[in-house]
Amino acid sequence: MALKKKPVTGMKDILPAEMAIRDYVIRLIKETYGTFGFSSIETPCVEHIENLSSKQGGENEKLIFKILKRGEKLKLDTAETEADLVDGGLRYDLTLPLSRYYSNHANELPSPFKALQMGNVWRADRPQRGRYRQFMQCDIDILGEPTNLAEIELILATTTLLGKLDFKNFTIRINDRRILKAMAAYSGFAPESYDTVFIILDKMDKIGLEGVREELEKEGFDKACVDKYLAMFEEITNDVQGVRYVKEKLEGVLEPEYADGLELIMNSVDAVKAADFKIAFDPTLVRGMSYYTGPIFEISMDEFGGSVGGGGRYDEMIGKFTGNNTCACGFSIGFERIIMLLMERGFQIPQIGTKKALLIEKNMPAEGMMKVLKQAEEDRKNGSVVTIAVMKKNKKFQKEQLKEEGYEEIVEFFADRM
Numbered sequence: 001m002a003l004k005k006k007p008v009t010g011m012k013d014i015l016p017a018e019m020a021i022r023d024y025v026i027r028l029i030k031e032t033y034g035t036f037g038f039s040s041i042e043t044p045c046v047e048h049i050e051n052l053s054s055k056q057g058g059e060n061e062k063l064i065f066k067i068l069k070r071g072e073k074l075k076l077d078t079a080e081t082e083a084d085l086v087d088g089g090l091r092y093d094l095t096l097p098l099s100r101y102y103s104n105h106a107n108e109l110p111s112p113f114k115a116l117q118m119g120n121v122w123r124a125d126r127p128q129r130g131r132y133r134q135f136m137q138c139d140i141d142i143l144g145e146p147t148n149l150a151e152i153e154l155i156l157a158t159t160t161l162l163g164k165l166d167f168k169n170f171t172i173r174i175n176d177r178r179i180l181k182a183m184a185a186y187s188g189f190a191p192e193s194y195d196t197v198f199i200i201l202d203k204m205d206k207i208g209l210e211g212v213r214e215e216l217e218k219e220g221f222d223k224a225c226v227d228k229y230l231a232m233f234e235e236i237t238n239d240v241q242g243v244r245y246v247k248e249k250l251e252g253v254l255e256p257e258y259a260d261g262l263e264l265i266m267n268s269v270d271a272v273k274a275a276d277f278k279i280a281f282d283p284t285l286v287r288g289m290s291y292y293t294g295p296i297f298e299i300s301m302d303e304f305g306g307s308v309g310g311g312g313r314y315d316e317m318i319g320k321f322t323g324n325n326t327c328a329c330g331f332s333i334g335f336e337r338i339i340m341l342l343m344e345r346g347f348q349i350p351q352i353g354t355k356k357a358l359l360i361e362k363n364m365p366a367e368g369m370m371k372v373l374k375q376a377e378e379d380r381k382n383g384s385v386v387t388i389a390v391m392k393k394n395k396k397f398q399k400e401q402l403k404e405e406g407y408e409e410i411v412e413f414f415a416d417r418m
Contacts, residue, residue, distance in 0.1 A: 010125070010133025021342055022136075024349045025335070026118065028164060029138055036157040038116040038140050043097035045090055045120060051100060052089045054320060059288055063123040065090040090122035094139045095291070095314065095330055102143050102328075103321035112144035112327075114153075118335075132336060139311075141330035143318070148261045151295050152268045154311065154331040155279070158299070161333070163275025165342065167301065170308075171278045172269070174297045175285035176262055177312070179246055182254035183283065187229035188222065195290075197221070197229075202286040209233060238280040240266055246283065262295060291317045297331070304341060309333040353383035357407040359391045359398070361414045372413050 007013055014022065030040065052064050067088040068074055079085050091097050094117045102113065118138045125133060140157060142150040155172055162170065180201075184194050200215045207215070209230055216226045232249065236242040240263050247259035262281065269279050287296040287310060296312030311331035319325035356379055360372050376386045387407070392398045399410055 008133075010127040012132060018339065018343060020349060021347060022339055025165070025339065025342070029118070029161060030116070032161045032164060033116045033140055033157055036114070036140075036153060036160075038114045038157070040116045040118075041098075041101065042119065043091075043094070043101050043117065045122075046088045047091050047097055047100070049083075049086050049089050051096060052092065054096075055290065060092040060123060063125050064092060065122045065124055092123050093121055094119060094137050094332070095141070095317070098139070098141055098143075098330075099314075099317045099328070100321055102326070103318050106322075106326075109143075112142050112150070115139075115141045115143065117141075129340075136335040137332055138335045139330055139332045141328060143326060143328045145329070146327040148265050148268075148295070150327070150329040151265045151297070151313065154329060155265070155269050155297065156273065158309065158331050158333060159269075159273060159275045159277055162277070162299070162338075165338070165347075167338075167341075168276040169278075169302070171280050171300045172297055173280055173282040173285050173300055174262065174266065174295060175282055176258055176295045177287075177292050178258045178294060179250075179254060179262070179283065180286065182250045182258075183229065183232060183246070186250050186253045187232075188225040189229070193221070198286045201284055202288075204233075204284040233283060236281070236283050238282060240281070242281045242283070258294075265295060287312055295329075299333070301341070304337060307334070308337045308341070351406070353385060354409055355385045355405075355407045356387075356409045356411065357402045358386060358388045359395075359410060359412045360388065361412075362390055364390075364413065364415050368413065368415055 046067060049064075049066065053061055055061070066082075066086045067090070068085055069087050073087070074085065076085070098115060098117060102109065102115075116139070118136065120134055121137050122134050125131060127133060140154060142154065159172065180198060181191075181194060184197050185191070189197055196219060197216065200212055200219070203215070204212050213226055213230055216229075217223060232246075235249075236245055243259050243263045243266070247254065247256055250259075266279050266281065273279075285296060285298060287298070291314040292312040293315045294313035296310070298307045298310035300306070301308050309332055311329070313327075313329040315327050316325050318328055358372055358376055360369065364372070372388060376388055379386045387402075389398070389402075391412070402410055
């Protein structure tokens with residue numbers, strides 16, 4: 001039986017043209033985030049199944065690629081439950097591994113700790129445009145910073161990077177999980193129903209206000225609660241005035257400093273931003289992860305038609321490992337979606353030096369070959385990218401291919417002219 005040439009469903013091979021862009025973006029990410037004081041770290045791609053299934057990852061916990069026990073520990077004949085067979089899984093994000101990493105190494109790390117982590121994650125999801133089962137994530141996190149300086153720096157670092165990649169007119173949507181809960185409490189929803197309410201609210205951009213109303217009423221929620229709840233969304237604006245409205249409206253239910261913090265983030269980012277984007281208060285923003293405890297944010301781009309990144313504050317996750325809560329906040333860009341958008345717009349990597357191709361005649365004598373190799377070495381020292389290739393019969397086609405790859409200068413070497 002012949003071996004299969006295509007990759008596993010939901011995963012892909014990466015050709016040189018895309019790989020060149022990916023490498024460039026990775027370098028730019030490390031360079032840009034480095035200027036904000038973030039340090040690179042790395043965690044294993046395999047995590048303990050207990051950690052991955054700890055109710056921290058929301059819907060992603062249904063999408064885990066689970067790993068069977070190995071060797072003598074795998075006892076198929078006596079296994080009664082999944083726990084008898086499985087002890088690990090491929091990570092579905094980088095936040096849970098970072099929390100484990102920090103809880104294990106906190107004494108060796110500065111406080112606050114600013115981490116940059118890039119790596120593949122895996123989700124057994126339904127593949128679609130910009131979504132794969134194996135994909136690269138890129139996270140920056142600040143651990144141990146209780147003030148909103150963490151959110152401000154994360155947003156500024158991320159938007160500075162996007163600006164360097166020539167993304168413009170995108171929007172940072174921002175909300176706070178505590179505002180979400182306060183709005184639900186003010187409207188009369190019971191705390192145990194919040195998750196259901198928020199899941200429906202999260203569909204607002206797809207089904208609209210009336211669609212949300214219909215679904216809430218179908219769930220059996222009191223009409224008076226639903227009306228009171230949705231009336232606020234008709235009044236709230238997407239600017240700082242909207243945050244002030246919420247602060248006033250929810251007096252006695254929402255701690256005023258939560259709204260003040262959101263206003264501080266929005267005003268600070270808007271005052272010093274280096275890229276062309278808007279920051280907007282969005283009271284319908286939910287974010288699916290159950291571990292968020294404070295401000296949450298997403299990047300929306302019209303050219304993609306959805307989110308290309310997001311994050312928020314998760315002050316209680318590290319405490320699940322250590323017993324002591326640690327302030328934590330992170331922002332992740334959708335690396336794969338960013339690459340896809342760059343490819344679709346025909347992004348060209350900025351060239352520092354020229355790209356030069358040296359074509360040598362077939363059967364070039366050793367002495368002539370040495371001269372060409374020395375020429376290539378000299379050109380590389382001067383900053384050029386140099387490739388050496390043997391001339392093909394169809395030299396015209398060969399040159400066309402080289403030009404498509406960005407080689408601006410092509411030099412031919414013949415044995416009788418060396």
